[in-house]
Amino acid sequence: MPAAMADQGWLARWARRAVRHRWAVVVGWLAVLAALIAVALAAGAPFASTFQLPGTETQRAFTLLRERFPQQAGDQALIVFRAETGVASPEIRPRVEAVLEAARTLPKVVAVGSPFEPGGQGAISPDGHVAFAAVQYAERAVDLDPADVRPLLDLVERAGGDGLTVEAGGNVVQRAEHAPPGVSEAIGLVAAVFILLVAFGSVVAMGLPVATALVGLGAGIALLGLAANWLDLPVFTNSFAAMIGLGVGIDYALFVVTRYREGLARGLNVEDSIVTAVSTAGRAVMFAGTVVVVSLLGLLAIGIPFVGAVGVAGAAVVAVAVVIATTLLPALLGFAGRAIDRWRLPLFHATDTGDTRSVWYRLSRQIQRRPAWWGAGALALLLMLAVPVLHMRLGFSDAGNASTRLxxxxxxxxxxxxxxxxxxxxxxxxxxxxxxxxxxxxxxxxxxxxxxxxxxxxxxxxxxxxxxxxxxxxxxxxxxxxxxxxxxxxxxxxxxxxxxxxxxxxxxxxxxxxxxxxxxIDIGDRLRERMPLFFGAVLGLSFLLLVVVFRSILVPLKAVAMNLLSIGAAYGVVVAVFQWGWGAGMLGVKPGVIEVFLPLMLFAVLFGLSMDYEVFLISRIREEYTRTRHNAAAVAHGLAVTARVITAAASIMVVVFLSFVLTPERVIKEFGIGLATAVLVDATVVRLVLVPATMELLGDANWWLPRWLDRLLPRLSVDEHGLEHAPAAAD
Known part of the structure; x- marks a missing residue:
């Protein structure tokens, strides 16, 4: 593509500057990352262990407690005893008292009760087999380091046996039993590296998305540490943000690197290939990322502070991923140059060109021969997966739903x-x-x-x-x-x-x-009150943005409907696993209610993530349709040139999300399963089957747009040809 064409638009001009001044861009980003981490370590705040629910009966009750009862300095743990012969039996009681005496000497512990003291009869079960004692800590659970609680866990582990079972529970213990930081992220990253190697067939091409994703993840998590000073961020925020940030960070970079390699394959020089990649795939990334950010920020309108705060956290890491994909990544591509394919793996090395002999092109043509049958089958599968959502029960999970290992x-x-x-x-x-x-x-x-x-x-x-x-x-x-x-x-x-x-x-x-x-109950009532407005706003905004980008009415309508089907399937699988218990044992959880805020937050994340693949696929179809005005061929070509990268991107998302089921936190497991299901369904059943089937059935009507609306809408394009040769609007 000539430089003159490549320089159209501010994004193209920025990409060219980033390439020419790549040292400054890379050093600048490393300095920003180091500064953010340093400030977060020095001034970051712990995440909240309690939630605010303004305007609810629960909040009014807790406000009264806070204002009118003396505040206790810290939180409690419970030591629980069980003995078949009875906890007060002559052979068991001395052992129980010895455990309690040892607990009084533990660090940060200020008081330990006893079921045997006057007035402690209520701490012994009616049958005498179970008893508990409260362990008062000097600090709140949110301020305690897991290492402060470890001595209590060591104590109960040593004390059991010979007819006495000893365990520790309560909020203090639950917070201390989180997975070691970074375990899930590391597993997801290793799996992503393998998938990138298969997709690109090159060590260098694999390394760039991983490097940029790690920079983005570090910057995003550091920002959250600072944000905790002002926002009511729940304890699972870091895991949630890491899951989203790692997934979208690698995916966004993958799209740009793929387009860059295509440019080199077409004979463009390094600089023009980067500019073209950022102008097209980078613009699509910005569009998709904006939808995710807006959807997540929309959670602020729900009126539940911790839900809005998690939305802000997710939006922050996604925004960082978008900025890195369009600033740091072009600079790194400038350093890589034509060495992007260095250290190839010949077995996997390939570049999709839309060749009619490719398996993806033949798949699309096969579907287009019987679009009604393929479309009906895909729709039936999605509806079947969504059926359990009709029986969803919402609530708060507790320690009773956690792994029995805890x-x-x-x-x-x-x-x-x-x-x-x-x-x-x-x-x-x-x-x-x-x-x-x-x-x-x-x-x-x-x-x-x-x-x-x-x-x-x-x-x-x-x-x-x-x-x-x-x-x-x-x-x-x-x-x-x-x-x-x-x-x-x-x-x-x-x-x-x-x-x-x-x-x-x-x-x-x-x-x-x-x-x-x-x-x-109070949260559920608030969500039911605000959800219709939130869903309507996200759906309406997404539809309008897609109309502007693709100059079509039916394509955006179809995209919104298909995204809803993917989300419905994700909801259904979450209910089947975590409420009905299908496979729950393998995840180390007990069936129970679905977290009350999960459906809303999954919707916000998934609707935006689905736009990644929608924009990437439809923009390529639109490019080909603009060039040939042949709908069927354009659909097959678009699928052929994007299927490999969409499959790789979805595979990365799926393995990253699934890696988080290894955490002990039930809510993060629910997020991981829900997100992985939706992405898997969206990238396979929806993009590879439903899209070609429905676009074949609709034919040229896919690109219909009333002339009066065409004149009113602003011009925005994410494809290489822009709007200079856009399909004509209809009356």
Whole structure:
């Protein structure tokens, strides 16, 4: 392509400057990376262990606790004991007391309770086989280093045996039992290296996407450490951001490097090949990345701070990946030059040119001969995968859904065995007595306790605990059902709508229900309220952007519909695995509810990621259609020249996402399975089957656009020929 054509557009001009000043670009990026890491290490903040839920009953309850009850300096762990002969038996009790005495000497521990002390009878199960003791730490769980908790885990591991089982649980232990940092990322990276070697057949071509992805990942994670000073980032944010950042970072670079190699194969010089690659594939990357970023930032509109914060985190790493693919990567390609194919692996070395003899071209033609049959089969498969979504149950997972390899899971099970399934999900009743006369507060609290105790589904209610000023009290109610049971959710609705309003009527008091299950209900209500607006905004914006880029009505409509099918399939597989338990044992998890915020966040990520392959494939089809005005041939050619890179890109995404199922965090496993399923389905069933089938059925109507709309829309192109020879708009 002549230089004059190559220099059209600011992106092309920037790419040429990046090539000519590549030393400055590379050194500048390394300096930025080093500065970000240094500042993050010096000024970064730990991620949050609690969430804010503005405007909900749960939040009102916790606000009262924070304002009116003395703050405890730290969080608690639980040591749980079980003995068939009874924890108070002569041979077991001394061993239990020895463990508790040893726990009092552990670092950062300020107090340890005992089930044998006066008033501790409630810490021993009715059958006497299970007991627990609270271990009070001097710091919050979020501020404790896993190394601070390791001595407690070592203690319980040594203490068990000879008829006594000892485990440790609670929030402190759960946070300490995360996977070692970087394990999943390293596994995903190794798999990605192998796939890139197969795709490119060259060590140098493989190295560039990996190098740029690592730079982007480092910069993105450093930014998150700084952002934690202002945002309510949950503890799984780093894993989520690493999963997204590594996947899109390699993919975006893969698209640009592939287009660069094509330019060299067509006889362009190094500089013009880079400029062409950035002007086309780079522009497609910017478009797709923008959709991802906008979708993720849209989570801010949901009104749940931690959901919005995770959206900001994901958007940040994607934005960094886009900037690196269009700035650092062109400079590195300038250094590589024609050595991009150095150290070839002859068995795998290939460059797709759209040759009619290629397997992808023949596949497209085969599908185009019977488009209705192929399309119907693909649609049936996607709908079948999506069926489980009709039975999705949302909530918060807890230690009971974690791997049995973890102490926190085993402690959870022991407590459930000894004290009943509801013991692990107590309901916290917070009572505001500010407006009640002082003389009526005591009797009113006893009336509330009596009402709770007599309600079906509650097995135990604690005595009220009143704050020093006497204007706020708490009670703890233990349900008969487990935290994730539908019966527990119904119980909370009954308490909020019937029991507590009736018990506090004419007292001047207000009672609120809080706790994990209550919080999941409040989040679910907020999501149901805001989701239609969010989904509509993302779908509408994506449709409009695709209309502008492809100058078509039907192609964007088809893209939106197919993306929804891919996401539906991902939802279905997540439900089948994590709720129904199909294969859950292999992942080390117990079936349970789906994380309440997962569907929304998966939608935001997946809809944007699907645009990668849509834009990359359709832009090549459009290029060929612009040149030949032959729809069927353009579709086959576009599939032939992109199938190899789309397959490689999808394979990288899939292995990166699947590598994160090795983490102990259930929510990250859910993200990994959901993202991997959607990308796999999108890059195979959708792009390789549904796209050629539907585009064959629609024919030239694919490119129809009313003339009046064509005149109104701005001009934006991601293909090499631009809009100079765009298909004519129709009346």
């Amino acid at each position: 102490h926190s899971r085993r402690a959870y099970d022991l407590l459930a065995q000894g004290f009943g399934p509801g013991f692990n999900g107590p309901l916290l009743i917070v009572t505001d007595m500010t407006s009640a006369p002082a003389e009526r507060r005591g009797p009113a609290l006893e009336a509330i306790r009596a009402a709770l105790s007599s309600w079906p589904g509650i097995v135990q209610v604690s005595r009220p605990v009143v704050n020093p000023t006497g204007d706020t009290a708490t009670l703890t109610a233990i349900p008969s059902s487990a935290p994730q049971d539908e019966a527990t959710q119904q119980l909370i609705h009954d308490l909020r709508r019937r029991v507590l309003p009736s018990a506090t009527a004419d007292t001047g008091m207000r009672a609120y229900v809080a706790g994990q299950t209550a919080a999941s």
